Amino acid sequence: MYKYTIKRILLMIPTLIGAGLLVFMLMRMIPGDVCEIRLGGTGLMVDKEQIDICREGLGLNQSMAKQFYDFAIGMVTLNFGDSMWTGRPVTEEISVRFQLTLQIAIMATLTAVIIALPFGVISAIRQNTWVDYCIRLFSIAGIATPSFWLGIMIILGLLIVSQHLFGEPWMMPIQFTPIWVDPWANLSQTIWPAVAVGYRYAAVVVRMTRSAMLEVLREDYVRTARAKGLFEKVIVNQHALKNALLPVITLVGIEFAFLIGGLVVTEQVFNLNGLGKLFVDAVLDHDFTLTQALVMMVVSVFVVVNLLVDLLYAWVDPRIHYS
C-alpha cells in the first residue's frame, strides 16, 4: 500500500507539468496580448512605445523559455504573482470568487446525493417495473437538459410566480453575501443555481447508484443473506448499499472536482461572479498569470480528488495495489 501510494503521488507530477505547459502554450497562441487590449480598448491612437513599456512591466518582452521558467518557479513556490489585467494579487482575485463557487458546488452535491441515493436504490430493487422506468426517464432527462436552460426556466418561473403572488417580479440578489453574514440573502441567491446544476448531477449519480446496486444484488453474499432469511430491508441497507457505495463516492468526488472549474455557463445565466466567470474573463483579457493560476488550481483539485479516490479503492480492495 505504501509503495502504491508513492507511485500514485509521483504520477501526479507529469500531469501537473503537462497541464502547465499546455495552458502556457495555449495562452501564447491566442493572437494579441493584454497590453494591446488594455491600451487599444480606449479607442484612442496608441503609441507603440506605451505598449512596449507595458509589456516590459509585465515581463512579456522576455523569451518564452524565461517566461515559462518564471511561471514554473512561481507555481512550485506557491507565488502566483499579480493579475496582468487588474494588477491585484492572483490569490486575492481567486479567493473572493472561490467562496461562491465552492458553496454552490457543495449545495449542488448535497442536492444530488439526497435525491440520487434513494432513487438509485429504489430503481435497482424494483428493476424493470414502472417505478424503475420513471426514475430512469427522470435521470436520462436530467442528463439531456442543459443546466443553463434549466437555469433560465427557473429564473422565468420565479418571475412569473412572484408576479402572481406579490404583484411585482422578484429578482434574486446580484451581490454575493457570505452565508454567515446574512444566511437568507445568501441562500436566496445560491439555491437556484445549485438546483439547476444539481439536477444533472443527481441524474448522473442515480444511474451510477442503480447500476452498482444491481451488480451487488447479484453477489453470492446477498444470496446468502437472503437464504439466512434476513429482512429485505437489512439486506439492502447493510449488505448491498454499503458495497455499492464505492463507485458512487468516486463519481461524486470527480463531479465535485469538475464543478469547481466547470460552472462557467451556469454562472453566466445567473449572473454570478464566481470562478467560472473569472476564468472566461481571464482568457478573454489575455490575463496570462491569472489564467495559468486558475488552470493549475482546477487541475490540482482534479488530480488530488482522483488520487484520493484511487487510494480509497486500493485501501478497500487490496487486489488493486498488488497488481
Place this chain on the structure above:
Amino acid sequence: MAVNETYIGIQDEPLQDRGWGAVAIDLIRRQPLGAAGGLIVILMIFAAVFAEQIDMYDPEVNDFGAMLQAPSLDHIFGTDEFGRDIYSRIVHGARTAMLVGFTAAILGSTIGLLIGVTSAYFGGWVDNIVQRVVDVLIAFPSIILALAIVIILGRGVGPVIVAITIPLIPNCARVVRSSALAIREIPYVDAARAMGFGHVRIVLRHISPNIMAPYLIMLTTFLGQAILAEASLSYLGLGVQEPTPAWGLMLKSGAEEYAESAPWAVIFPGIAISLAVFGFNLFGDAMRDVLDPKLRDR
C-alpha cells in the same frame, strides 16, 4: 435471477428470418426506451436533412413587422426579437446540431480509438507517454480548452467542431486502451505478427475491429455530449455565429431580455436541445445493452 434469465433467453432468438415489421415490434418490446430514442434520432436527422422542405419561413430573414409574436397559426412557435420564425430556426438549428454533433463524435471516438489501440499495442514507453498526455487532457478544464481553441482558430462551425472534438479524444482513448490491452494478449495477434504483417495492418485490421463494442458505445455517448457542448458554446457566444440558426444561440439572444415577455423564445429551443440529447442518450443506452452483455441490466 429469474427475470435476467428470461431476458437473455429472448435475446438469443434469431432475428433474421422475420420481416422488418416483426423485428421492429420485437425491438420495441425488448428495448422500449431505446426504440423511443431511435425514433427521436430519426426525427432529428430528418429535420436536419430536409430543413428547407419542412420550414415555414427563411430562418435568417428578419421581419420587423412581426417581432416577438406569440405562437399562432402563422408562426407555430412564435417569433424572436427580429421577427424570425422560431419553428424554422429550430428546424435549421437541427442541421447545425447534427452536423457538429456527428462530426465531433465520429472524429473524437475514431481518433481516440486509434490512439488507444496504438498505445496498448506498442506498450512500453510509447504507452507511457501517450497515457501521460491523456491524463493531462482529461484533467484540463474542457470548457477553457474549447474557449482557447475557438479564440485561436476564429469562430464558426469548423473551429467549434475542433474545440468540441479535442476534449472527447482522451476519454475514448482511455476506454479503448483498456479493452485493447486484453485483445493484444489473444493468440491471433501473435499469429498475425508471425505472418509478418506490419504494425499498421495489425492495429487497423486485427485489433481495432475487435474493439467495436466500446468504440460504438463511446460514439453514441459522445453524440449527446457534443450536441450539449455546441449549445453551451453558442450560448456563451463562442460557437456558431449569428445569423446561422443554432439552438444555443437562440437561447443567448432570446434569454437575456425577452424571457418574461416572450417565454416561447426560450422554451422551444431548450426543448429542442433536451429532446435531441434525450433521444441520443436513450438510443445509446439501448445500444450499450445490446453490444455489451456484461452491462445488459445496468
